[in-house]
Amino acid sequence: MRLDIVTIFPEYLEPLNVSLVGKARARGLLDVRVHDLRQWTHDRHNTVDDTPYGGGPGMVMKPEPWGEALDAIVASGGPGEGSDTEDGSRGGSEHGPVVVVPTPSGSPFTQTTAVELAAEPWLVFTPARYEGIDRRVIEEYGERLRVRELSIGDYVLAGGEAPVLVMVEAVARLLPGVLGNAESHRDDSFAPGAMADLLEGPVYTKPPVWRGRGIPEVLLSGHHGRIARWRRDQALHRTARYRPDLIERCDPAALDAQDRVL
Numbered sequence: 001m002r003l004d005i006v007t008i009f010p011e012y013l014e015p016l017n018v019s020l021v022g023k024a025r026a027r028g029l030l031d032v033r034v035h036d037l038r039q040w041t042h043d044r045h046n047t048v049d050d051t052p053y054g055g056g057p058g059m060v061m062k063p064e065p066w067g068e069a070l071d072a073i074v075a076s077g078g079p080g081e082g083s084d085t086e087d088g089s090r091g092g093s094e095h096g097p098v099v100v101v102p103t104p105s106g107s108p109f110t111q112t113t114a115v116e117l118a119a120e121p122w123l124v125f126t127p128a129r130y131e132g133i134d135r136r137v138i139e140e141y142g143e144r145l146r147v148r149e150l151s152i153g154d155y156v157l158a159g160g161e162a163p164v165l166v167m168v169e170a171v172a173r174l175l176p177g178v179l180g181n182a183e184s185h186r187d188d189s190f191a192p193g194a195m196a197d198l199l200e201g202p203v204y205t206k207p208p209v210w211r212g213r214g215i216p217e218v219l220l221s222g223h224h225g226r227i228a229r230w231r232r233d234q235a236l237h238r239t240a241r242y243r244p245d246l247i248e249r250c251d252p253a254a255l256d257a258q259d260r261v262l
């Protein structure tokens with residue numbers, strides 16, 4: 001998968017060199033290219049913002065640098081073009097990349113969104129600062145490419161870079177070969193399937209007793225059916241406690257016969 005990120009703070013994306021994403025890059029599973037938006041400015045001060053039409057506080061990001069940046073990136077070709085990625089996947093690049101615009105005014109970025117984006121060969125992220133990007137940029141590329149305006153939650157951050165880190169990590173861990181164990185995201189909270197809309201319950205490891213606290217007996221039983229039942233009960237309890245809204249909208253068809261009404 002190829003990821004292009006256009007930002008005025010390239011150094012903000014340095015965490016993409018470490019841990020899971022860093023390893024995926026080193027192994028050629030992810031081709032991440034971070035671009036400085038200011039390279040597409042032409043004035044002495046490398047200006048990327050201006051005052052908003054209609055007045056009001058704050059500044060708005062100018063359309064011209066974004067237009068030049070996105071044109072250059074799209075013209076640079078699909079995944080694999082000029083890169084050292086090993087998967088060589090090119091399927092879908094004929095549609096161009098999906099452009100992801102992080103904004104608190106977007107639709108919610110959820111595990112379902114992460115699964116959808118993980119199926120794409122090429123994503124371009126446009127993290128904005130200030131009050132956001134001139135609307136015409138989103139309109140212009142919305143006519144040519146698939147554009148998704150996404151929010152990571154109902155709070156306002158100073159810019160879209162932290163949301164990009166969040167989204168890239170959520171997507172990268174779903175890519176084949178990135179996690180050691182292909183099954184390790186099957187039981188994630190929100191994972192599509194049996195755990196859809198349920199929060200994952202508690203986990204334990206050795207030692208069996210720590211500061212006088214043991215672990216639930218069932219986990220030592222070796223009885224897979226009982227363990228699976230216990231884990232599901234824990235998930236249901238936890239969801240009812242912390243996210244009653246998820247229980248409310250739970251699809252009854254997703255419950256199994258032994259799920260008790262809580």
Ligand code: ADE
Nearest residue numbers: 102103104151152157163
């Ligand atoms: N930019 C600022 N706040 C944001 C949020 N909550 N989600 C996505 N992008 C943002």
